[in-house]
Amino acid sequence: MSNTPLVQVEHLTRYYSQTRAVNDVSFNLARGEVLGFLGPNGAGKSTSMQIITGNLAPSAGQISIDGVDLLDQPKQAKQAIGYLPEQPPVYRELTVDEYLQYCARLNRIPRSRIGAAVATAKDRCGLGDVARRLIGNLSKGYQQRAGIAQAIIHNPAVVILDEPTVGLDPIQILEIRALISELGKEHGIILSTHILPEVQATCNRVQIIHHGRLVFSDSTSGMAHRHATTSLIAVFNNAPDVDSLSQVNGVERVEPLEDGHMRIHYSDTDPAEALVEQAATQQWRLCELTPERRTLEQIFIELTCSEAPLHEDAA
Amino acid sequence: MILTIAARELRSLFLSPLAWSILAVTLFILAYLFLSQIEAYVSLQPRLAALEGAPGVADIVVAPLLADAAVVLLLVTPLVTMRVLSEERRNGTISLLFSAPLSMTEIVVGKYLGVVAFFLILLGLLALMPLSLLAGTELDLGKLAAGLLGLTLVVSAFAAIGVYMSSLTEQPTVAAVTTFGLLLLLWIIDWAGNRQMEEESNALAELSMLRHYEPLLKGLFNSADVAYYLLVILLFIGFSIRRLDAHRLQP
Numbered sequence: 303m304s305n306t307p308l309v310q311v312e313h314l315t316r317y318y319s320q321t322r323a324v325n326d327v328s329f330n331l332a333r334g335e336v337l338g339f340l341g342p343n344g345a346g347k348s349t350s351m352q353i354i355t356g357n358l359a360p361s362a363g364q365i366s367i368d369g370v371d372l373l374d375q376p377k378q379a380k381q382a383i384g385y386l387p388e389q390p391p392v393y394r395e396l397t398v399d400e401y402l403q404y405c406a407r408l409n410r411i412p413r414s415r416i417g418a419a420v421a422t423a424k425d426r427c428g429l430g431d432v433a434r435r436l437i438g439n440l441s442k443g444y445q446q447r448a449g450i451a452q453a454i455i456h457n458p459a460v461v462i463l464d465e466p467t468v469g470l471d472p473i474q475i476l477e478i479r480a481l482i483s484e485l486g487k488e489h490g491i492i493l494s495t496h497i498l499p500e501v502q503a504t505c506n507r508v509q510i511i512h513h514g515r516l517v518f519s520d521s522t523s524g525m526a527h528r529h530a531t532t533s534l535i536a537v538f539n540n541a542p543d544v545d546s547l548s549q550v551n552g553v554e555r556v557e558p559l560e561d562g563h564m565r566i567h568y569s570d571t572d573p574a575e576a577l578v579e580q581a582a583t584q585q586w587r588l589c590e591l592t593p594e595r596r597t598l599e600q601i602f603i604e605l606t607c608s609e610a611p612l613h614e615d616a617a
Numbered sequence: 618m619i620l621t622i623a624a625r626e627l628r629s630l631f632l633s634p635l636a637w638s639i640l641a642v643t644l645f646i647l648a649y650l651f652l653s654q655i656e657a658y659v660s661l662q663p664r665l666a667a668l669e670g671a672p673g674v675a676d677i678v679v680a681p682l683l684a685d686a687a688v689v690l691l692l693v694t695p696l697v698t699m700r701v702l703s704e705e706r707r708n709g710t711i712s713l714l715f716s717a718p719l720s721m722t723e724i725v726v727g728k729y730l731g732v733v734a735f736f737l738i739l740l741g742l743l744a745l746m747p748l749s750l751l752a753g754t755e756l757d758l759g760k761l762a763a764g765l766l767g768l769t770l771v772v773s774a775f776a777a778i779g780v781y782m783s784s785l786t787e788q789p790t791v792a793a794v795t796t797f798g799l800l801l802l803l804w805i806i807d808w809a810g811n812r813q814m815e816e817e818s819n820a821l822a823e824l825s826m827l828r829h830y831e832p833l834l835k836g837l838f839n840s841a842d843v844a845y846y847l848l849v850i851l852l853f854i855g856f857s858i859r860r861l862d863a864h865r866l867q868p
Contacts, residue, residue, distance in 0.1 A: 355716040359866045380718040391713035393625075395632045407621040408717040452713065 306369045307332050308382075308460050308490035309354065314363035316349055316514075323349045324360075325514035331460070336486040338505035338522075339494040342606050346514040347494045348388055351464050354492070355385040368459050381410065384458035388465055390449025394438030398429050398448055401437055402455060409456035423451040426481055428474075442469035450478065454485065461485055462492045467500060479504050498598050508598065512606045534566045534574060535559075537590035538581065546584075551576040565594070618719060619727040626701065626731025635696065636735060643693055644742055650685050651746045654678040675757035675764075679747045680834045683764040686743060687771050687830060690736070691800050694772065697735060698779025699793035701728050702857070706864070707787045715865070725857045729780050736772045740765065760836035767833030770846035771826060775800055777853035784860040800826075 307330035316324040324346045331337050341347045352358040354365055356376055365372040367379040393401055402420045411419050424430055427447040432440055437448055446469050453461055466482070467475045482504045485491055495501060501508055502522060510518035539562075547556045547564065552573030557565040566573065574591060581588035630636040658677045665671040702725075705711040714724050744765055750756050782796040783789070807825035822828045826849075829842040 352712075355712075357712050357715045357865065377718045377720060380716060383716055385712065385716040387709055387712045389709040391708075391710040393629065393710060394708075395629055404621070404625050405713065405717075408618070408714070408719065410618070410718060 308335075308368055309492070310364075310366045311350075311354065312364045314350065314353060314365065315361050316346075316353060316358065317361045318349075323514050324353065327363075327511065327514070327516050329509060329516065329519065331490045331492060333459070333490055334487060335507055336482060336491045336493060336505045338501035338508045339492060339511065340496075340498070340501060340508060340602060341494075341511040345511045345606075347511055348464055349514075350511065351385070351462055351492065351494060352387070355383050355462055356380055357385075357387075381456070382459040384453035384456065384461045386449045386453040386461075386463045386466055388468075390445050391452070392437045392445055392448050395436065397434050397436055398424070398440075398444075398451075399433045401448060402451055405452045405455050411456055419455050419457070423455040426454065427451040428477060443471060443474050446470060447474070447478075450481070458489065460490045460492070464494050465496070466493065467495065467497065475500075498602060502598055510602060510605055517605050518601065532567060532569065533594040534568070534577070535590070535592045535594055536564045536566055536577065536588060537562055538564070539587035539589055540585060542584065542586050550580050553577075619723050619730065622714075622719075622724060622727025623730035623734060626728050627734045630697070630731070630735050639693055639696060640739060640742070643689055643739060646689055647682065647686055647743055648746065651678070651682050654681050655750075673757055674750055674754055675747075675760040675836075678750070679756070679761055679764060682747065683768050683834055684830075686768055687827075688804075690739075690768075690772050690775060691804060692797070694736075694775040694779050694800065695782075695793040695796035698732055698776055698783055698796060699789040700783065701732060701780050702783040702861070703787050703789045703792045707789075721858045721861045725780065725784075725854060725861060729776060729854060729857075732776045732780065733773055736776060737769070740769060740772065743768075757836070763836045763838055764834050766838075767830050767842075770833075770843065771830055774826065774846045774849040774853075777850040777857075778803075781853040781857045781860065784857045784864075 309329075309331035311330070312328050314324055314327040315322065327346075327350060329337075339347050339350070349358065353360045354367075354372070356372055356379070359373070368382045370379040370382070372379040393404075396404065399420065402423055403416060406416045406419050424433055427450050429444070429447055429451055432444055437445060440448070446466070450463065450466055453463065463482070467478050470478060479500065482491060482493065486504070486506075493501075493505060505522055507521045508518070509516055541562050541564070544556045544558060544564075547553060547566065550573055552568050552571040553566055554569055555567040557567065559565055566577070574593070577591065578588060580586070655678055658674060661677065702711070705714070744761075747756065747761055778799055779792070779796045782799065783792040785795070786792050803824065803826045805825070805827070807822040807828055823845075829845045832839050832842055
């Protein structure tokens with residue numbers, strides 16, 4: 303049982319009349335994994351999430367949650383899912399306590415454990431102070447938290463959060479990120495977001511979806527390795543010419559930039575040490591040396607801005 | 618699980634001023650009708666006393682009251698049922714139900730029972746009016762029971778149609794208008810037939826909600842009439858379940 307992935311999605315496709323919103327998406331989610339789902343607006347993130355949670359039926363493909371097929375045994379499969387949609391599904395006319403009690407009952411928590419489950423969920427999402435207030439009167443941030451509390455109240459194996467930190471203030475965002483990391487220890491989490499640093503902070507795997515296709519999937523640590531530095535930015539007060547810089551061991555190419563900045567490309571060995579040594583002996587007066595990281599943002603932009611070929615493919 | 622949904626539905630109704638104002642206005646109008654029927658009865662009483670086997674209070678006061686109540690409820694039902702499913706869809710709270718371990722049947726039946734519970738409260742209060750006559754006179758309780766059963770069935774059928782219409786749209790007002798239109802059509806559908814050929818009108822009369830209600834008001838319990846209402850309820854509940862399923866399949 304421990305080998306079966308928590309969520310197994312195979313060849314998921316979904317049409318909205320003629321438009322293919324999700325196109326042959328397959329992935330797995332293991333226990334203890336936090337998966338970040340990235341993509342520009344309208345890429346199919348929310349649709350995929352709605353399908354995985356049973357809110358939409360796929361046009362083709364298979365989904366199993368904790369080894370249970372979502373389409374064949376929806377009730378059993380849904381028991382293992384907690385879902386926060388884009389818009390928190392809260393009833394404005396109920397208080398936070400009433401709402402969470404209702405959610406607890408809907409998720410078939412035994413009557414004797416409802417009180418404890420509500421208390422834990424409130425505690426985890428910091429809702430203690432507003433427990434008796436009407437949800438309609440709360441700020442967007444608190445409504446969002448009530449939505450998250452609802453998703454985790456039955457302690458589901460899989461928690462699916464669609465843009466969970468929208469509308470929260472910076473401190474709440476940190477709290478929610480901490481909560482997500484904590485939940486990620488024992489549960490599997492799928493998280494969609496626009497905020498790239500959030501993915502780097504909380505997720506251990508990233509997927510980028512574009513035009514309904516999965517165009518990138520990697521672990522965050524693997525990404526740091528694979529897309530590691532391939533260039534340095536150096537600033538010299540007494541800049542040498544390009545040729546003498548190129549002589550330095552390991553340097554492949556030197557690209558002069560404005561303001562005395564130099565971009566130094568390399569492939570195998572990092573020339574940083576050699577550079578510093580040379581700079582010291584030749585008195586280039588090196589005053590800045592920064593490795594240029596290929597950030598998630600760059601990868602994201604690279605993948606999602608190359609629209610033309612993907613578009614042809616999808617059509 | 619069905620009861621949990623039904624209880625929340627009922628609670629939400631009473632948390633908004635809508636349910637209270639509907640109860641107040643409906644009961645006020647019905648009380649007025651009730652009192653005017655009593656007045657009519659009082660003025661008829663001397664002549665009735667002379668007759669052998671004359672119609673009693675149940676015929677002169679209760680039956681017209683319940684008949685009028687059905688018309689008033691026809692106007693009121695769309696207002697109660699309009700937001701049942703449409704508002705959940707509009708606010709996105711429907712996904713709370715969709716992602717919980719619930720079947721579509723449980724969702725629809727739960728919602729429906731919540732609405733019916735509201736109407737049962739309304740009918741319970743309404744029933745107190747004729748029952749208060751027991752303090753001063755004799756009342757044919759059998760006829761009253763048959764009439765109330767009829768009204769309960771009529772309202773339950775109204776509610777089923779209302780829930781279905783609410784599942785069709787995201788706009789509560791659209792649901793209200795279409796519910797009202799369909800209810801009114803089913804109410805008066807036999808009028809058109811009246812002037813036509815006999816056979817033709819029979820088929821239409823069978824569809825009319827009014828035609829099946831009248832015998833019950835007279836104290837006549839006919840299983841065909843009861844079956845008619847149960848069929849309407851089952852049909853529209855079934856439609857609503859299918860409709861919610863379709864919503865999942867095709868947005």
